[in-house]
Amino acid sequence: MAPTAAPTKLQLVQSNSLPALVQVEIEQLILSGELAAGERINESDLAMRFGTSRGPVREALRGLEESRLVRSEKNRGVFVREVSVAEADEIYDVREALDQLIGQRVAERATPQQLRDLEAVLDEMDRATAVQDVKAYHALNLRFHDMLVDFAGNARLTESYRLLTKGLLLYRLRGLQNGGGLPVSNTEHKAVVAAIAAHDGVRAGRLLRQHAAASRARMHKAAAAAKPK
Amino acid sequence: MAPTAAPTKLQLVQSNSLPALVQVEIEQLILSGELAAGERINESDLAMRFGTSRGPVREALRGLEESRLVRSEKNRGVFVREVSVAEADEIYDVREALDQLIGQRVAERATPQQLRDLEAVLDEMDRATAVQDVKAYHALNLRFHDMLVDFAGNARLTESYRLLTKGLLLYRLRGLQNGGGLPVSNTEHKAVVAAIAAHDGVRAGRLLRQHAAASRARMHKAAAAAKPK
DNA sequence: AAACAATTTATTGTCGACAATCAGCAATCG
DNA sequence: CGATTGCTGATTGTCGACAATAAATTGTTT
Known part of the structure; x- marks a missing residue:
């Protein structure tokens, strides 16, 4: 390499x-x-x-x-560019599919060292959650998902995924960054990593897809709260 | 509009x-x-x-x-750019995931008119197969999959998918375009459209994914035949 | 003759200048 | 008074020219 x-x-x-x-x-x-x-x-x-x-x-x-x-x-x-809720929704639709693939591939290929790296980030996120440091958590979250897609070992997948998440990032910047949900989000992360550690590709894929779906739901909730209309 | x-x-x-x-x-x-x-x-x-x-x-x-x-x-x-077999393989990995999503979404949303359009292309492909017009079949095949992703109704999905298939196109241009397999390929298409007509999202998704996988297998076969070593 | 060095040539990288176009405002006319 | 028309300043679109770099060629030396 x-x-x-x-x-x-x-x-x-x-x-x-x-x-x-x-x-x-x-x-x-x-x-x-x-x-x-x-x-x-x-x-x-x-x-x-x-x-x-x-x-x-x-x-x-x-x-x-x-x-x-x-x-x-x-x-x-x-x-x-401005990314509307509808467009973010579209992105999430694709992202869920890719996340499932990512979870599956990572579970199949992850080395012990990579697993340790993932768990280290998980710990850091726990600490960020403890002190309610949303900004730090956000950065770590990005890093976590970045590592996952990297560990999947497919350059094109990485490329497609990064392109998509950039669009999502653009949406998040519109201010309606959610407040709560950090602990539950990290709980989901841990379940994913556990499945990866067990090299259970199907489960890891399913869990990572569900995590993306939950993330999308949190976005909707935040959007609805911000604009009660 | x-x-x-x-x-x-x-x-x-x-x-x-x-x-x-x-x-x-x-x-x-x-x-x-x-x-x-x-x-x-x-x-x-x-x-x-x-x-x-x-x-x-x-x-x-x-x-x-x-x-x-x-x-x-x-x-x-x-x-x-030159796309190697390994890279084409990576692309197919992602494409399979997206194709599953496409099949599912199209089955959920397809209008009667769209269904008729798909079936029309299917017929044309049958005719191209009958006269062994590989070039025409290839163009129609692209058109068919283009229509599918369009009918899925997700602009981002379309974008990601097109980007991917362009890379594949680049690989195909390396000359090792397969010869046979046209009839079986179109049989797969028909099964997909049937599932769409039945509005069976799960089945359509599964079938379209399998079609992509079969297409990948055909590519491997052609590559092996072209370069026996 | 082979290997190395110097020179020439082709091509990319970057820039400043000018033309085309647009948004906003003022003047004119109904 | 409202709408339309004609300026005006700012910004983008495009170009041709020059500098920097790499490849090809030639010449030189052993």
Whole structure:
């Protein structure tokens, strides 16, 4: 396997081209919420900010458009995408199917070391739950699911899954981030990991799918609470 | 609803920007095999060909890179992607999961009109099989699965699925397109449509997944036959 | 003749400039 | 007074030119 340990920034600049660098930078801006959903993106401003000309920025935006993080209107500019509840619902539909596949594959292939890594994250999440640190829990949750899809050992699956979850992330940023549900969420995680440890692919797949479905239900609940209408 | 009937060319030029147009054009070049897998793409040549400067071409290539149809090496250029058997295998793994979801959803939502459309394509495929027109069958097969994912009524699912199948298309172009198996393939199609007509989501999902698995097996068989070693 | 070094050529990467287009406002006319 | 028309500033779309890099070629030396 390639040395995935810690690619230095120098290596990044040498291997990746400038537009690629700018693309991940803008992506961070969007995912962190600094560029709000729906907001229009000014090419010149970004170019200034990164110390480049508008060319690389435009190329980066085209990449982000393809990954559906922005949408582009001719002669009007590119906008940070807004993900509606309906669209998030669609994403969850696909995600549930993929999560089932992920659970199954991970249960079949997980090494003892990978299992230990998963359990370590689980512990950290327990600690975050104890102190009600929602932000930390959220980050750990992302990391947990990221590890799972990685351990499934299918690059295309990883790619599809990441693309999907990015869209979900965009929705979550709309402010209606749920409050409760952390303990129950982690309980579900533990059940999944237990099935993986038992190398029970069918059960792990089913549980991970159910976890996604529960997550979707929590989203709906939060949305309904935020907008009683 | 907007007039989706027949978008005139004028509307297309007005709504879509030049880089987007160039992108689909290059995509056609790749999918048709005019730009062979592994081949290096010359920006200036393409720009000349489309009568634009290199800017729009570069933007289009960045989009194609994001959709994994090309890969890009810094200071060396962009290359049409080659999809190995292993990678095609990975894609099929994901595709099977999505196909199951597609079958289920279509069985739940399909309208009588949509069912008739599907059956019409089935008939055409029968006719293509009768005269051993592999090329026509291939095109119809793509159309059939395209219709299915559309009828599932989930835009994100469509998007993910199309992205995946494009990769598969790229593999098929490597020449080892199977010869036989057309009749059996269409028999599978018919079983799927029958389940859809019965609005039996579970069965349709299972059958469509099995169809994808069988298709994968046929690919392996063809690959083994082409390269016995 | 083979291996290495220097040079040339082709191609990509980046930039600044100009043209095209749009949103907003002001002036005009009914 | 409202609507329409014509400016105006800002922003995007596109281009041609130049710099940086890699590949190919040639020349040189042993």
